[in-house]
Amino acid sequence: MGIRVFDSDGVVDAVPCGSLGGGGTFGSDLNDAVESAADFLACMVDDHLMGGVDLPAPDFGHEPQHGGKIIAVAVSCELNDTPAVTAADAARMLGVSSARVSQLINAELLDSWKDGTKRMVSKASIEARLADAPKAGRPKEVPIAV
Template sequence: MIVMQEFEVYPDPEGGYAVEPCGLAGATEGDTYEEAVEMAVDWLRVHALAALERGAEFEGGGLGHAPSHGGTVVTVATSVELSDIPAVTAAEAAEMLGVSTARVAQLCRDGSLSSWRVGNTRMVSRDSIEYRIAAKPGAGRPCKATAEA
């Protein structure tokens, strides 16, 4: 999928160039104008991949913006695919998490792990596995009051 987004690139008072996506929250920067535009592409790619991982389309800020900081509006584009997201199979995810494949399937269904299918194979994003490991969920079932909340 190809995504496009406009960014305003303008001189940063502290040096370099600031870059803001038009119509969206966020920002990035670069030491040179060219580096700032490259950072805009990186920003777009990261956010488009995050949307793709969630199963959503990237909601851009639209086109046709005028500069609001006295800079230049540039349009950047990038191509993203599910295969660009670092992922492992459900069986590999189970091994990494120290749980059964049935538990991985349950975590995927409830949204605790980001996953998608490639043919008959369930792929699980490495980021969601690493986030789960870092969160250090407790062993066993949640208490009834927490489960009902």
């Protein structure tokens, strides 16, 4: 992936070029920004792999902007590298039923993919769900001022 790096308000911004656009990251200096860009790319690749979506074809010939430069960043990712548990284990970790895990997956609140006949759920999405600590029952309606 080519990234545009440039100074911006005391930090170094790192923004993907071309078809990989749509987001970006930053760092305290050039090395930190490039490291953050590699993490950003790894997350993007993991999301595409989990969703069974092809990555956009790479494109080249981008020009630097904002007085910065273009730097190439590469990562190696495979679904097997993603820390994950089975859907049944995810249910136990979350303290919910397997049916509820299926609902959370369908609502895209948990990241998952099929590995043969098993449904795998990423540990990161389980940890994020636990950190949100949603309350049991229906959410309370917020009063609307008229």
